[in-house]
Amino acid sequence: MTNSVGRKLGEGACAEVFEWEDGSKIVKLAKPNTSSAALLREWKHCRAAWECGLPVPEPFGLVTVEGRPGIVFERIYGDSILNRIVNKLIGLNNREKAVDLMEDHLNARITARLLYQTHTISVRLSCQREKIxxxxxxxxxxTNLEIETLIALLDQQPIKQQLCHGDPNPGNILLRDHDAFIIDWNDASIGNPEADLAEYVILLRYTVVPPYLPTELSIFLDTIRETTISIFLEEYERLSGIRYADIEPWIAPIAARKLSADATSEAEKALLLDEVRRRIRNN
Known part of the structure; x- marks a missing residue:
């Protein structure tokens, strides 16, 4: 590393995050499974979102550190919704805290408002439908027949041209005091908000908590999955008029696309494949 790189702040499946320069910025450095092209795409997407006035960390530029491509961002002194939930659960020791967590519901309303704000924007990015x-x-x-059936179902949906995030999970929503920011724009595209909403529904419904996280998180998540989805959809419908009936046709194609994602665990893929095939049979 160079003198510009400070202490490690976190990591995900594709990158590690470090302090940068005086600590007022961060640098996101790619892991070996992530290409320079992917980092460039994320930088362009985040830059477009920031220039549109959306609540995202300002992207300052691309760097290379010891052969690793990276992006320098404004540092947001906050924590993700996911981390807040995990940290609360680690300290969970009485009924009052459990009630507090139940009321939180992964900040579903905040997420709904952020996505609605995102979806009001239209910029020139890659085509969501082609990526799906x-x-x-x-x-x-x-199977080939299942693939063609799913693509036909996708092609039946109306075409829209709105900015979509592509990965609206609680780990990508940062909270700072009363502000919320959305990060990780690699999967952003122009298309239908219903696809983003389907991503969120599928995430909440079928996420399998990895074994390195507290077992309490899995138990807690099972108790709030559907309620959280209902709260999220209620808030988004209040803002946009889009109902669950509008999202329903997108569930099978979006679940199917996640079958090819490296970040989807084998346990999650088994659940998603069952759901996709059930929907194909009932279509």
């Missing part, structure tokens, strides 16, 4: 088609075609567990 390509992801479905790469899913190794689907």
């Amino acid at each position: 088609r390509n992801d479905i075609r790469r899913a190794p567990s689907l």
